Structure formats: C-alpha cells, structure tokens
Amino acid sequence: MSQVEESVTVNVPVRTAYNQWTQFETFPQFMEGVERVEQRSDTLTHWTTNVNGVERTFDAKITEQIPDERVAWTTVDGEARQAGVVTFHRIDDTTTKVMLQMDFDPSGVAETVGDKLGFVKRQVTGDLERFRSFIEGRGSETGAWRGGV
Numbered sequence: 012m013s014q015v016e017e018s019v020t021v022n023v024p025v026r027t028a029y030n031q032w033t034q035f036e037t038f039p040q041f042m043e044g045v046e047r048v049e050q051r052s053d054t055l056t057h058w059t060t061n062v063n064g065v066e067r068t069f070d071a072k073i074t075e076q077i078p079d080e081r082v083a084w085t086t087v088d089g090e091a092r093q094a095g096v097v098t099f100h101r102i103d104d105t106t107t108k109v110m111l112q113m114d115f116d117p118s119g120v121a122e123t124v125g126d127k128l129g130f131v132k133r134q135v136t137g138d139l140e141r142f143r144s145f146i147e148g149r150g151s152e153t154g155a156w157r158g159g160v
Contacts, residue, residue, distance in 0.1 A: 030155035041141035076160035092116035
C-alpha cells in the first residue's frame with residue numbers, strides 16, 4: 012500500500028471550497044485522467060478513469076462527510092483499490108487549505124513503477140492545483156451537498 016499527502020491553499024471561503032468538492036460529477040473538469048463520475052446515491056459514486064490509455068471503473072463509498080470539514084472515501088468495487096480523506100482548514104474568511112491524504116494499492120508492474128517514480132504524487136499535486144484554478148476562477152461553487160455521513 013502506498014500513500015500520498017498533498018495540500019493546496021485556495022482563495023475562497025471554506026464553505027465554498029467544501030461545497031465544490033461535494034460536486035463529484037464536476038471532478039473531470041479539474042482531475043486529469045478522470046473521465047466521468049456518477050453520483051449514484053448520497054454515499055456511492057461510480058468512477059471511470061483513463062490514465063495513459065488504461066481505463067478503469069470502480070465504485071467508491073463515502074464513509075464520512077462533515078460539512079466544511081472533511082470527506083472520506085474507500086473503493087468498494089472495481090479495479091482500483093484506494094481510500095482517502097480530504098479536509099478543509101479555514102485560514103481566514105477568504106482562504107482555505109485543502110488537504111488530501113490517500114492510500115492506494117498500485118496494480119501491475121507499470122503502476123508500481125509509476126508510483127515509485129512519484130507519478131501519483133505529481134498527479135495529486137496537479138489535480139489540487141487545477142481545483143484551485145477551477146474554484147478561484149469561478150468564485151463560487153457549482154452546487155452543494157450539506158448532508159452528513
């Protein structure tokens with residue numbers, strides 16, 4: 012099992028950053044390699060990814076969701092094995108630190124080598140930077156889900 016931990020500071024209030032993160036179907040707009048995310052229930056999402064020509068599908072269950080604080084998940088079905096949490100930390104009224112921690116199990120030689128070369132860490136860093144650009148460019152969230160899990 013491998014781990015990655017990355018963060019980004021975004022110039023929006025914590026509520027705005029959190030609300031946008033709950034809009035899973037928008038993830039392909041800022042996450043490289045994510046082709047589609049379907050929200051199937053309050054706690055179940057279905058993912059289609061394509062990284063370097065390798066397509067994967069999997070389901071992820073939201074195991075914890077506390078508005079303006081955290082969203083945790085784990086895969087429950089499919090080809091990818093991962094679990095993680097994203098937390099939201101108020102810096103001031105207009106600034107938020109978004110921290111992502113993820114455990115994942117690379118499968119096969121190519122993924123194991125890519126992991127050892129830091130591919131996943133660079134991918135997560137890039138995705139968080141694209142999230143920052145996405146939410147700061149909009150200035151407001153595309154929607155929100157304020158329920159708890």
